[in-house]
Amino acid sequence: MTPIQCITxxxxxxxxxxxxxxxxSRHPERFRLHALTASSQVELMLAQCARFMPEVAVMAQETAGRLLAERVRAEGLSVQVRWGVAALDEVACAPDVDAVMAAIVGAAGLSPCIAAARAGKRLLLANKEALVVGGDVFMSAVREGGGxxxxxxxxxxxxxxSLPDDPTSWQRRVQxxxxxxxxxxxxxxxxxTLKQVTPEQACLHPNWVMGRKISVxxxxMMNKALEVIEAHYLFGMSPDQLDVVIHPQSVIHSMVQYRDHSVVAQLGTPDMRVPIAYGLSWPERIESGAAALDFQALSAMTFEAMDDPGHLRRFPGIQLAWETLRGTPGSCAVLNAANEVAVDAFLNRRIRFDQIHDVNRSTLDRTCFAEPVSLDGLLALDANSRAEARQSILRLHG
Known part of the structure; x- marks a missing residue:
């Protein structure tokens, strides 16, 4: 009988x-909830508490936390409500927790992710920014915690x-x-025409249903730049071993090319419940709720080179992935901070869509820093980079 996993x-x-x-919810015999966390969406969190009954609910913002506490008491729910960064860290490393789904958007998820890693939890990483910012500091926490x-x-x-089961063979076998x-x-x-793009247009992804930040x-294509950086740290591959190809149908989700030039790929419908179910149940597989891939309904699977001149003009930010990986350690954290500030400014109509790259480029060029070797160092670099990004936005309006 499979033991019940406790999840945050x-x-x-x-x-x-x-x-x-x-x-x-499809597998109540396999999972139980310890904690749910959110930033500020009190009504949705209240509804989740009523339906799923976690032991703890944490809001990142104090005002939202106090409001949720009032609403939980009024509803008579037996859920402990907390708030703040320390509470996020604590529910990520609570003794009873077996696995942590890390889905906080942006660098805000770095601290609880490192807390979970140091505690040896199974960490299901959906927040690419935590690894992009954390880099070697984050991976050291994973190794030290033994999770x-x-x-x-x-x-x-x-x-x-698509990789071999034995990570020690990856460098030897993978090209x-x-x-x-x-x-x-x-x-x-x-x-x-990209300078004319509106936030509403940028958030209309053709295949995936996602939040506003990741949709932008x-x-x-900054999401792909961040994913290249994440792949470097996750799989220990050099920048020269990382490539990107455009595949509009989103059926092949990524590929591994081996030394003999054979290629192993994973295919599926564009539904995030598939990788989520795999992470929750690994090394087993469970029902995800996603539709099966219907090969007879596929009209074609096409591919386009990322280095096509048209794509390089549309997506100049993708090249920053390899630049930062080859740059001073910490450069990836600068890029992530700049991009978060720039995307927020675009969504709030303070800069144009095509100026997101200008802010990222300027912030990388102007931010001075030493290699961060601790969480505090990473957080300081993140704060300094955000300040420089805000200055870059002001210069655009100057």
Whole structure:
């Protein structure tokens, strides 16, 4: 009989969090909830507490936490409500917790992810930014804690499923990793018209249902830049062993090319419940709720080179992945901070879509730093990079 796993979900009100709850609800005999966490969506968190009855609910923001506590008491729910960064860290490393779904968007998820890693938890990493920012500091925490790090991003889950079981053989057997990218909503758009793109247009992904920030990242292809960086740390591959190809149908989620030039790929419908179910049940497989892939309904699977001149003009940010990986350690954290600030500014109509890359480029060029060797150092670098990114935005308006 499979033991019941106790789960904490960091970021339960986002798309990954809600999909995780959906998968878990299909297998009540396998999973129970310790904690749900969110930033500020009190009403959705209240509804999740009423339906799934976690032991603890944590809001990152104090005002939201106090409001949730009032609502939970009024509803008569037996859920402990807490708030703040320390509470996030504590539910990520609580003694009874077996696995942590890390789905907080952005660098805000770094601290609880490192807390879970140091505690030796099975860490299901859907928050690519935590690894992009954390880099070697994050991976050291995983090694020191002795836990298991499982990727949940569809691309990295596909790579993990396509690699040999023995990680010590990866460098010997693998020639390169190929991440696929849909190309987002502007794959065929005239690059000269991108300055006219609205937040609403950028958030309309052709294949995936995602939050606003990651949808914009997909539209700029910065999500793929961050995924290249994440793949470097997850799988120990050099920048030269990482490649990207555009695959508009999002059926092949990524590929591994071996030394003999054979290629192993993972295919499936574009539904995040598939990698979530795999991470929750690994090394087994359970029902995810996603539809099966119907090969007879596929009209074609096509591929386009990322280095096509048109794509390079549409998506200049993708090249920053290899640049930062080859740069001073910490450069990836600078890029992530700049991008978070730039995307927020675009969504709030303070900069144009095509200026997101300008902010990222300027922040990388102007931020001075030493290699961060601790969580505090990473957080300081993140804060300094955000300040520089905000200055870059001001210069655009100057």
């Amino acid at each position: 979900i960091l970021g339960s009100t986002g798309s990954i969090g809600t999909s995780t709850l959906d998968v878990m 298991t790090l499982l990727p949940i991003d569809s691309e990295h889950s596909a790579i993990f499923q 390169k990793i190929i991440l696929t990218a849909s190309g987002g909503p502007f794959r065929t758009r005239d690059p000269m 990242d997909s539209a700029t």
